Amino acid sequence: MILALAGGVGGARLANGLCKILDGDQLVVVVNTGDDFEHLGFSISPDLDTVMYTLAGRNNVALGWGIEGETWNFMQALEGLGGETWFRLGDRDLATHVMRTQALRHGDSLSKVTGRMFQQMQVACQVVPMSDDPVRTMVECDEGVLAFQQYFVRRRCEPVVKALHYEGAANARPSEAFRAALQDAQLDGIVLCPSNPFLSVRPILAVAGVEAMLRKVQAPVVAVSPIIAGAAVKGPAAKIMHELGMEVTSLGIAKFYGDLIDGLVIDAQDAHLAAAIEATGIAVAVTDTVMKSDRDQQKLATFTLEFVSRLRREQSR
């Protein structure tokens, strides 16, 4: 059984690859909820939705986020009524927020709501939030402390990041399925998807007890670097690494995760960094890591699982 930790677009793509090549009961995808927020009365979980739409094959490819065939008439009408429009909610996407918000208000856990929605969307593998308790990523930047979506969407990641805080994480319990996966004797490996390390993976690791449980796991922990040739495929990962004084390379990623991971998948363009990364005690596997098509996603997923298997074999020697 494989446990994958994922955040937004990059994470969703690798999770999709894993979901396509593994049986439903062989994969648990744990998704970051540090980006979640309340807006216009809705409980919004952007990363869960990105993963859901991607795994259901219904993600909006042209837009890069949201659901396919989206329309914006709600948003337009809201603007006409003087409502807040900085966070764009599509007409179809709204159904997800309405369903989730209603269920949470009726006392269902985020795990339960999420499970039901993924089932409705006919996603085979198990996808769960990192926690049913609220965790909120706060961005400490040159303009003060901003709630994540304020930084990410409203301020378009422009402020200079000084530090990140995961509000509530210390008191949040991992979701039941997440905890169970971490402690499952059948766990063959953990994959940290190529999501933003600060905004997607770190919040998951910050949930109370998660890092400690993860360090106890015998199976290999492998990350896929979200940095290729000094840049992120999408999003502000490179910008934030730079602002935090980190080296914006796969080596920087290796140093960031440190002894938490056993292996790192890096892009062929970064092959020259392999030796330096291995010198830190982390095994390296090199391949093309840019995922555009479904085929790319499955290829990288297969490659990553083979890397996990190799590390497992090496462990048992």
Add this chain to the structure above:
Amino acid sequence: MILALAGGVGGARLANGLCKILDGDQLVVVVNTGDDFEHLGFSISPDLDTVMYTLAGRNNVALGWGIEGETWNFMQALEGLGGETWFRLGDRDLATHVMRTQALRHGDSLSKVTGRMFQQMQVACQVVPMSDDPVRTMVECDEGVLAFQQYFVRRRCEPVVKALHYEGAANARPSEAFRAALQDAQLDGIVLCPSNPFLSVRPILAVAGVEAMLRKVQAPVVAVSPIIAGAAVKGPAAKIMHELGMEVTSLGIAKFYGDLIDGLVIDAQDAHLAAAIEATGIAVAVTDTVMKSDRDQQKLATFTLEFVSRLRREQSR
């Protein structure tokens, strides 16, 4: 100053006529909120919305309800997620519900929210809910007691009505603007729009103190009959009158309102009933009451106001 009591489509049309021919400060339109309900987490006020869209010139003419240029992608996506779709919420219409729900949740009164939305929609006259307190029309029928929208939309008015109850009305206070208008020394007349007497006008009259205040008003009270040639232009008024054992004619309407009204405007097709109505002590004015165009609406509004003026002149003699 004129006070108009209105409910759904027919009421909205006459209110629109009145709004077009009177100055903004000469007209207060009080709208039924007995149809209001909570659905999918939204506070929905169907009659307020019908009046708002109509007075803003943005009502959906083809559909007969809702807002012009409506699309249904939210609804379609909701269906895909297994959500409730019996009450159809359009993508543009949703903005109204989101704005209202949010403001109510933040503690604004329904009057305040309504005022702000009508202003955003650039409606000149004052439109207020009958009450800021919840009143819920309950339909006692052969299937038991149904909440209004369950009867009206879900069951398409098919159950046989035995009685109507206006839950909460006895403890609801009229909205401040409604109370002020009823007690305004400048009040020249009250118009009961051609809305459903049981589902639109009665709930307004049932609000605590309203009927008593209305009976104290010196100015004439004039109703416009919603029944033309034994049928309602739209909606279940005729069906309900029949089920409650009433005569389905303008005379039936006259008997229903009784001494609460001084005059009744009836359609030319019902001219033969004028004498019988006048025998009950209610003055009658006959004209074409079917309103299709804006011009029809203004014509009927003008005619009704002239009738009010005539009754006022006769009173003062």
